[in-house]
Amino acid sequence: MSTIRWRRLLPLAIAVVLVGGIFLWGYQQYTVRKKLEVSLNNKYYRSFYDLLENVQNVEVLLSKVLVAQAPEQDSKIFTEIWQRANAAQANLNQLPLTDITTGRTSKFLTQVGDYSFTLLQKVAAGQSKCQKDWNTLQTLYKQTSTLNTELQDTERKIAEGKLYLGELAQQTGRVVQKEGPKLANGNFQKIEDNLKSFPTLIYDGPFSDKLEERTARGITGAKINVFQAKTRILELVEHRPGTKHMVEGIRKIEGKIPAFQADLISTSGSSGEKERLSVAVSRQGGKLLWYTLSRKVAPNKITLAEAREKAVKFLSEKGYRNITPIYYEQGARMVVFNFAAIQNGVILYPDQIKVTVALDNGQILGIEATDYLMSHHQRVIPKPALTLAQARGKLSPHLTKISGGRLTLIPRGTANEVLAYEFRGELDQDTFLIYINAANGKEEQVLRLVRNKEGILSF
Numbered sequence: 001m002s003t004i005r006w007r008r009l010l011p012l013a014i015a016v017v018l019v020g021g022i023f024l025w026g027y028q029q030y031t032v033r034k035k036l037e038v039s040l041n042n043k044y045y046r047s048f049y050d051l052l053e054n055v056q057n058v059e060v061l062l063s064k065v066l067v068a069q070a071p072e073q074d075s076k077i078f079t080e081i082w083q084r085a086n087a088a089q090a091n092l093n094q095l096p097l098t099d100i101t102t103g104r105t106s107k108f109l110t111q112v113g114d115y116s117f118t119l120l121q122k123v124a125a126g127q128s129k130c131q132k133d134w135n136t137l138q139t140l141y142k143q144t145s146t147l148n149t150e151l152q153d154t155e156r157k158i159a160e161g162k163l164y165l166g167e168l169a170q171q172t173g174r175v176v177q178k179e180g181p182k183l184a185n186g187n188f189q190k191i192e193d194n195l196k197s198f199p200t201l202i203y204d205g206p207f208s209d210k211l212e213e214r215t216a217r218g219i220t221g222a223k224i225n226v227f228q229a230k231t232r233i234l235e236l237v238e239h240r241p242g243t244k245h246m247v248e249g250i251r252k253i254e255g256k257i258p259a260f261q262a263d264l265i266s267t268s269g270s271s272g273e274k275e276r277l278s279v280a281v282s283r284q285g286g287k288l289l290w291y292t293l294s295r296k297v298a299p300n301k302i303t304l305a306e307a308r309e310k311a312v313k314f315l316s317e318k319g320y321r322n323i324t325p326i327y328y329e330q331g332a333r334m335v336v337f338n339f340a341a342i343q344n345g346v347i348l349y350p351d352q353i354k355v356t357v358a359l360d361n362g363q364i365l366g367i368e369a370t371d372y373l374m375s376h377h378q379r380v381i382p383k384p385a386l387t388l389a390q391a392r393g394k395l396s397p398h399l400t401k402i403s404g405g406r407l408t409l410i411p412r413g414t415a416n417e418v419l420a421y422e423f424r425g426e427l428d429q430d431t432f433l434i435y436i437n438a439a440n441g442k443e444e445q446v447l448r449l450v451r452n453k454e455g456i457l458s459f
Contacts, residue, residue: 051091052151057084058112059148062141063448066134067425067432069396070443071123077446078120085113105147112140216257218351218376221285226250229260232286233279236318237264238293238364245277257373258283266293282373288318291367297333298360304328304335310362311337311355320353320369327449333359336366341376347408350375350417379409382419384438391421391436394443399425399432410435410445420444 058081065077089109115136119129129137224232230250237245243266250262264277280289302310308325315323323339324347330336334356341351356366384391388405395402404424412418420435435445 047091047094048155051088051095052155054084054088054091055109055144055148055151058088058109059141059144060448062112062137062144063427063430064432064446065129065137066141067396067398067427067434068443068446069394071128073443073446074123074129075120078116078123081116082113082120085109085116089113108143108147112144115140216282216373218373219257219282219285219287223284224260224281224286226252226260229281229283229286230262232281233260233262233264236281236288236291237266237277237279238314240363243267252283253280257289257370259289287369287373288367289370289373291364293363293365295358295365297358297365300333300359302359302362304330307335307357307359307362308337310364311339311357314364314367315339315353315355318367320372323353326352334365335359341372343379343409344381345407346381346419347406347422348376348379349408350411379417381409382439384419384421386421386436386438386441388421391438391441392423394436394441395423395425395434398427399434401426404433407438408435412444418444 061077061081061084065074065081068074068077086109089106092106092109119133119137122133123129230247233247233250234245239245246265246267248263248265250260253259253261259280259282261278261280264279266275266277275293275295277291277293279291281287282289308328312323312325315321320339322342324342326338326340326347326349328335328337336354336356339353339355341348351372353372354366354368355364357363358365384407392402392405402423402425405421408420408422409417410420419438421438423434423436425432425434431449433445433447433449434443435447436442437444
């Protein structure tokens with residue numbers, strides 16, 4: 001009886017083994033394919049976000065050149081537009097899109113770069129941009145703004161999981177493809193050799209470009225070991241009632257400022273919820289470089305003023321004093337404040353710290369102090385040779401609603417700094433910050449305050 005039953009069950013057993021083998025083989029193939037897809041998509045994501053950054057920079061630069069008055073500023077801005085536009089075109093070509101989808105967008109980016117290069121040559125020859133040039137630049141700016149809006153919308157859909165990069169062929173460049181005008185007349189020579197690296201433009205606030213200095217001026221003290229670093233990190237994290245912190249691991253990291261980085265788990269005694277933190281302190285002096293906390297943030301319960309007080313208190317407790325808030329960006333359920341050091345009433349823009357605060361309970365979600373530690377030191381600040389009224393007279397006549405005039409220290413190049421008056425003005429719907437050299441009246445910088453869907457940047 002058992003032999004007969006075995007003979008009946010044998011085909012079923014073989015079938016089960018075969019099905020299981022096929023399933024295992026199929027699963028292995030699926031896993032390999034998914035890994036390849038992830039690797040490829042990561043490259044696409046990098047290209048897309050580089051494209052987004054470059055197009056956003058082109059938009060900001062075009063708006064800046066509309067209010068820049070000095071030929072030196074025009075030359076500098078046109079150079080950056082040319083570089084960024086060509087970089088954006090290279091990023092676009094790396095995305096999984098057809099030529100039919102991106103042809104007009106690619107041509108538009110080429111026109112922006114080539115037209116800027118033409119005006120750069122014009123300025124270098126001693127000529128200024130005329131009204132016709134200004135009108136064309138304004139049109140280019142509006143078209144770039146449209147493209148940027150589309151890319152921002154695409155980014156939002158990707159972040160929400162509503163769109164995958166394989167579908168970008170149906171989403172990018174609709175308006176530019178449909179309406180992109182022939183803004184640059186004539187045949188401009190194609191730039192063959194694009195620069196491999198581009199100037200860092202952090203335009204979420206004034207003068208937050210990262211200065212490439214060899215030594216960190218804001219760091220002093222003796223070197224610490226890994227055990228001292230662990231103790232120091234536990235001192236630096238935000239201690240809330242009923243919360244315990246445990247260090248999972250600590251390791252050395254390199255960079256402009258050699259540091260120890262620790263990964264921590266924070267456990268709440270009341271709810272038992274766990275949060276993950278990552279903290280880095282300098283190997284010399286144990287200074288807090290950066291701090292990140294990851295958790296789900298509940299709906300807003302505190303005001304911006306209360307959040308700012310939390311940030312100021314946190315920085316003061318961690319040794320960062322004599323600072324002033326300069327602008328903020330409010331996003332979904334959190335706000336990012338930028339602070340700059342202040343000396344004798346002069347704002348030191350190179351010395352900046354960024355703090356992220358949760359708007360549900362005021363908890364510190366992040367801090368970035370690397371730029372501050374790279375630049376901060378006691379300066380010898382000269383007296384201004386120009387009066388406030390004289391500096392104001394150097395501004396573009398296109399600006400309206402001009403205000404401000406406070407003294408600031410701003411970076412010029414990678415090693416020099418200059419004392420400048422800071423003015424705020426408007427052109428149409430855009431707000432700009434103009435910096436006039438307090439010694440000779442030269443227009444040193446033009447920045448635009450950027451507003452986006454995720455938040456508002458302002459003082």
